[in-house]
Amino acid sequence: MKLKNIFVGFLKTLLLITLFCGSLIHAANYMFLILQNYQYTANDFPPYLFEKNFETGQLTKIIDTENAFQFKTYSLASETDIESYTSNVKPVLIKWAEGDELDMGSDASTSSILSLDIIEGVDEDYLPTKEVHVAIYKGKIEAVSYTEDARQAIPEIKTLIANPEGLIEGQTKIVKGGGSSLLNYMLQRFKANNVKRVQLRSIRDKYYLDRGWEKKEETDCSGLIYLDTFQVAFFNSAIFSTGVKYPTAA
Structure with a gap:
């Protein structure tokens, strides 16, 4: 177990360096959103599944119109919430982190590795x-x-991940859209609490720029701890999937 933890730690460090070190591969940017301009609602981010045509191999997106995502927030200022998180959420994250058989470098593997970030955080x-x-x-x-x-002047979304099994390419059993829906929930919650701006770290800017976010470029390696997992581990299988290997935004 100790050897496995060391190996996972090495992989996570390598992942961070690969994603965020300077401009060798990607320029990691801070993205800001002025919440006054945010107009999306929960209806824009419904749960969905893919259905596969076994004759053609094509995937069809099927929106679940009868069910919706539900949300829960755990405050680390509350002992009761911490206990509830420990009982109900942490075991899920531990399970997600055990994705040993996932393809390294895939969205599913990235989400699995970064589940540890939330646990450790x-x-x-x-x-x-x-x-x-x-x-x-x-x-x-x-x-x-x-x-x-x-309560922060400009709250930061540190990490956002989806179920790694739902990010496996071509899978048709696990619901999708949870990451986008959760992001919307958080933004609506911040807005209701009179927060003016929200920030996160991004390596895939187009998704945010198309939705009113602003970019401040930073390309040094001093901020490796700031990791926006929504972009890294969720984006390629978010609700904007078209069924192709690398989906495009609708």
Whole structure:
């Protein structure tokens, strides 16, 4: 087990360096959103599944119109919430982190590795200014985020991941859309608490730029701890999937 933890730690470090070190591969940018300009609603991010035509191999997106994602927030300022997170959310993250058979470098593998970021963040910080948010579909957690709370001048979304099994290319059994829906939930929550701006770290800017976010470019390696997993581990299988290998935004 100790050897496995060392190996996973090495992979995570390598992933961080690959994604964020300077401009060798990607320029990691801070993205800001002025919430006054945010106009999306929960209806824009419904749960969906893919249905496969076994004759053609084509995937068809099927929106679930009868069910919706539910959300829950755990404040690290509350002992009760911490206990509930430990009982209900942490075991899910531990399971997600055990994705040994996932293809390294895939969205599913990235989400699995970065599940540890949330576990470690909560275990090491226990800061009363931090929160964990979850998206639930039919009683099961499908996305988790770790963020600063609305008391911060410009709250940062530290990490946002979706169920790794739902990110496996071509799968048709696990619901999709949880990451996008959870992001919308957090933004609506910040807006309701009179937060003016929200920030996150991005390597895929177009998704955000198309939705009113602003970019501040930063390409040094000093900010490796700032990791927006929504972009890394979720984007390629988000609700904007078209069924092709690398989906495009609608």
